[in-house]
Every structure is written in structure tokens, then in C-alpha cells.
Amino acid sequence: MSGIYIHIPFCKQKCNYCDFFSVVSKKNIKNYLQAILIEIELQKNFLNKEIETIYFGGGTPSILSVYDINKILEKIEKNFILNDNVEITLEANPENLNKNYLKNLKSTKINRLSIGIQSFNDEDLIFLNRKHKKKDSIISIKNAQNLGFENISIDLIYGIPNMNLGRFLENLNIFFNLKLQHLSAYSLEFEEKTILYRLLKKNIIKKVSEEKSLQFFKLLVKKAIENNFIHYEISNFGKKNFFSIHNSNYWKNKKYLGIGVSAHSYNKIYRKWNISNISKYIDSIKNKNEIIAEKEILDNKTKYNDYILTSLRTIWGIDLIRIENNFGIFFKKYCLKNSQKFIKKNLLIKKNNKIIFSEKGKFIIDGIISDLFFI
Template identity: 35%
Template sequence: MPESIYIHIPFCTHICFYCDFNKVFLKGQPVDEYLQALHREMETTFQQHPPQKIKTIFIGGGTPTALNEKQLDYLMQSIHSFVQFDPNIEFSIEANPGDLTTGKLKVLKDHGVNRLSLGVQSFNDDLLKAIGRSHKAKDVYVTVEEARKIGFENISIDLMYGLPNQTLEDVGHSLEEFFRLNLEHCSAYSLIVESKTIFYNLMKKGKLPLPSEDIEAAMYERIMNDMNHHGYHQYEISNYAKKGYESKHNIVYWDNENYYGLGAGAHGYIGSARRSNVGPVNKYIQAVEETGLAIREEITLTKKDKIEEEMFLGLRKTAGVSVKKFKEKFSVNPFEYYHDEIEKLTNEKLIEVNDEFIRLTEKGRFLGNIVFQEFIK
């Protein structure tokens, strides 16, 4: 059974221009009814697939900390009523700077949350406004200081690059502020313009001034170099951590392991089946009221599917795909199964291999999606 849980809270106090996650504007939404439905889905899911000791929990969104203190407390009590925690559990929650009041931080801390993931994106106030964020840079410092006072010792932030009108100097400034805060972890993502977003509509109209591919590549290189210089290990294409602070929950995804997915629009992976939930909030609530679950689609993976996922997920890690683990999982030698692909990518200096691993080269990290595509037969 899975040892990790993802819980989705779809409510936001504002909608960012780049976001295509399952989310709704908070005002007027049936938040309490949603949390009750989530409680019921947990109950049904864990009856059908009883969990062992849970090693990681990640509450994402949306903006989970858009909930008020009472609602956060209810959510935490729901989790504790069904889940037995591993003593060394990593319990994370996403939050926006400025949303985390002292009261909310205390509720989270009292219920065992020990890792905060803050959606900072940039330390440039003008840029934050241009991408639809509601916080300012000063809110980041206040939130981090308050979280430290409450006792949080594992704080991560998200940064973005390749944003409209963003410069290499701006990326450098955000990195400097991150280092000054002395946080434990950073996820640095390039902007991907997804359909059904405000940015997508602007791009279609020719009104989204994005940096060139060369400048975006220079931004990525700057991030990698500066992180390494300041002692942050790049353990995945977009993730950097001080030693011992890698995201255990995200590694579950990249290791292609099972996890529960709960909430509207959430995805889970149990046994050989990947499942996704109904997305719209009211339809999710209705589905759970009727059946105890809200499954929109469930796909049973073939051995071929699993092998492909093992490769393109595992190659995201700088450690790469373990040859030993691959053989144990699939009773297949990856060098035989992917002989032509591995030979081609090695010759192109996009991957490097030995008896222990298959992993991206530094050049390969810049062209990751091209590499991943090669392993989908």
C-alpha cells in the first residue's frame, strides 16, 4: 500500500495568470462542505486500501492556507483520524506569503506539519504584479520570520524564471534574496504557458513578451551554478536542497512509487492503477456524497507503461535511474530494452551510463523533454 498521501485544496484568494492547476476563487465556495466530503473520501479510500504507516503527506492546491484557522484545524483532525504517522514523517503544506497568520501557523505546527512550501516566484514586486500574484517581497520575509518563531525548521520556496519581461539580473536578485533567507530548499521552475490560463490568451494575441530561449537557458544555468556555489545540491531538474532537506514526497513521484490522491482533481497511484478525481468542486462533493469516492478515470498500467514512466520520471533526478532497481521491478535489463535509445542519447552526450545508473548529463538537463520522449516507445 502507498506510504504517501497527496491532498488537494482547490481554493484561492486570487487566480494567478500562469496557473492551470485545479482551482477556484474562494469567495462564495462551499468550503466546509468540501472539507466534509474530503473527510468522507479519506474514510472510503482507506477502508478499501488500508494504509500502513504514512511517511509523507503533501497538501497542495490551489492555496491550502486560504482556509481559515477553524477549517485548517478540521482538515488536520480529519487526517489524524485516519492516518498513522511514521515517526519521521515529512508533512508539507503549500502556502502563499501573507496568507500564513500566526494563528494558522500554530494550528499547522500543533498538528504535526513540519515543512512549508511558499509560492514566492520572484522578489520583484513589479514582476509579481505582472504575473497576478497578490503578495509583495516584504511578505516573504515576514512569513519566514514568523514561521521560524513558531518552530518551522524546513522551509522551501518556489521561484520562477522565463517570465514576461524578466531579465537575467532579476533572476540573480531573487537568488540572492533566497540565499540571504538561508532556507532549506528551493524549487525553480521555468514558465510553461498552459491552455486555459490568462497568459495563454495573451500569448495568442501576441501580448506576452517572453525571454528568448537563449536567455531562458542562461537563467537556468545561473540558477544551477549559484545554487551549487551556495551549497544547495541539485537533486532533480528543478529542485535544490541543503543536504538532508530533499523533498521526500516529490521523490516518491520521481521514484514512480504508489501514493494516495485525495480531493477535487487529485491524482493517485495505487497498485497498478493511476486514478484521477472529478475536478469541479460541486461535482466532487456530489460524487462523494453518492459513493464515498469521486473517481473520474482509472487506468491500469501495463508493464510497458510502467517501464516508460520509470525512465522519464527517474531521469528527472540527478542521480538518474537505478539499474539495479529497474531490474528488480521489471525483471528486464534496461540496456537491452532501450539499447538503441541509450546508444543514441549517449552518443549525443545527453545521458551518461554505467553499471549502476542511467542519468542526464548537464547538457541533457537543458534538453530533458527531448530525452524523456526517446523512452516512450
């Protein structure tokens, strides 16, 4: 099975940390949505698989009207075969999720919400340049629950300058008390081309230390386990039967199609991504010109490294039989050889033909992964 990602790049304001392609304007939204509908039809033969997930990401997809969401879903249904239990996720900002919008949204086929909370602390939200406040977050979540949404995820960020463990613990306690099904939690990154990166380079703000970042992560893992959440990917925690199917399929190396400006697609043979300019994207679709910015044919080494990168961050781990079948015996032996030092230190666990991270290993998994890459 496969997934479809729809990129909605429009925002009311730009967050200080965000490096995803987005614009603070709705000027071209009507023409953009029309272009998306055309691209969906143009790409109908890319996957040749039943669609298991649809994901509206951004940007801010919750600025779309219910009418626009339905138009996009109808176009997908006309051009693809959907699984009976298709997971359809809408990324949303708290300030958009008023009762009326949520009530109308419930009439669509959206069955999962991913709400960009980031923090339940107003000081953090001001620092990140988020538009909402703590009270908006809690009200939006309770509105969604009261109107029947039963699969809700939120994002939280830790490692924000001036955040201490007590403040992050308060964030986690609010989350668990809200009885939600899923949590994605990330350490704050200072990506180039973001406002925070420029402030960092000017020494106006400072990164938290690696030691402190690890303390945040350990607290996160501890509280998730105490509340019966499954730590199924390094940054993701879910109740049983509430993992993100869409993101899990990325990590399981399944095919996906990206629709819209800057969207990425993958079919196990090559990766491609669309141009990162809304006007050019709209004009190219309208004039039947190429919208692909770049296409990368994947050699065996790249496929192997991609598999290591995504699989070892999950509870499913590395499948040695799959490595042998897909990449050859050489890469299986290479992986086994380079895993041994971590297995001996109880950072990785080998069980039958699987290699997974241990409780100790999950805290340094990125370093382990880099040692298993074939350079």
C-alpha cells in the first residue's frame, strides 16, 4: 500500500524555527488549489498501489475550507483506489479549530488530526512566533474531542532556550491529562534560513547543551512509558493502534506521492521533488510544463543507507533478511559486522534476524546509525 501527501504552503505568520516551504500570503490560494487538482490527475499512475493514507501537511492545511478539503479528497478518490480504512490526517493550528470549523470538518472523511501545539507555555509560544496561546490549545483539543474526533496527535518541542525540565514536565502532564492518542516530540533545531538560526549566529540566543537536551528526552521517554504510550519511533509515541500509519509507512520504505509545491515523491526506484515556487508551480501546471525540480535515481548504496536511517529509529528495527533480499549479501554482512560493537555494549539487540535499539541505545541512536552507513 501507498500514501499521498498534499502540501498546503500558506500560513498566517511564519514560525521562527520552520524551514518547510511556506508563504505568509493567501494571494494565490485559489489558483494553487486548482493546480493541485490537476496534478492529482496527472500523477494517477505514479503509485499503482492501493492508497492507505492521505496526509494534508504544510504550511497550515487548517486554513482550507471544508469545501476545498472535500474537492481534493474527491479528486483523489476518482483517480486512485483507496483502502476501506484509509487514514486521512489534517495538520491543524489551534487558532483554526473553533467549534464551527471542527463540526464541518467532522462531516468530511478526515479521521485524524495532528495539531501543532509545540508548547503549552505562552512564553515559549511567543519565542517560537506561534499565533496561538496555551488557552487556545486546550480549547481546540477539547472542542475536537467533544465533536467526536478520536484520533488526535499533537506536536511538542523541547530544548527551547529558557525552557527548564519543570516547564517541559508541565507540558507533558497537560498532554497526558488531555487523554490524547499520539504525541510527536522534537528537540528544537536551528535550521539555516530560519529566524532562529540568524539569532543564533548573532549570539542573541544560545542552543541548549547536548547534556540538557538528553535530559529532556529522557524525561519524555520516562513519562510516556508511565502513561502506557508505546515509543515506536525515536520522536513518536502512540497508544496501541494509534501509531501514525502515514509516517510509519515512510519508515517502512513504502511508496508515496507528494502533491503540490516542494512536495517529495518516492517509488523505490527514484525520488523526485517539485519546484519550490508557487507562481512557477501554478504556471507550469497550467501550461503543461515540467514541475519536477530534481529527480534522483537511487543506487543500491543509497537505498541501503536510507533503510538503515529510517528503520533503526523504530521499534521494528533492521530486518537482515530484507537487507539480503533487497540489497544483497554484501550489505547484510556489512551491517552485521558494524553492529557488533553496539550489540556487545547492549546499545543494540540482535534477535533472530532483527536488530533493534535497546533502552540504553535509543538515547544515542543517531550516532549508531551513522556508524552503520555504507560510505
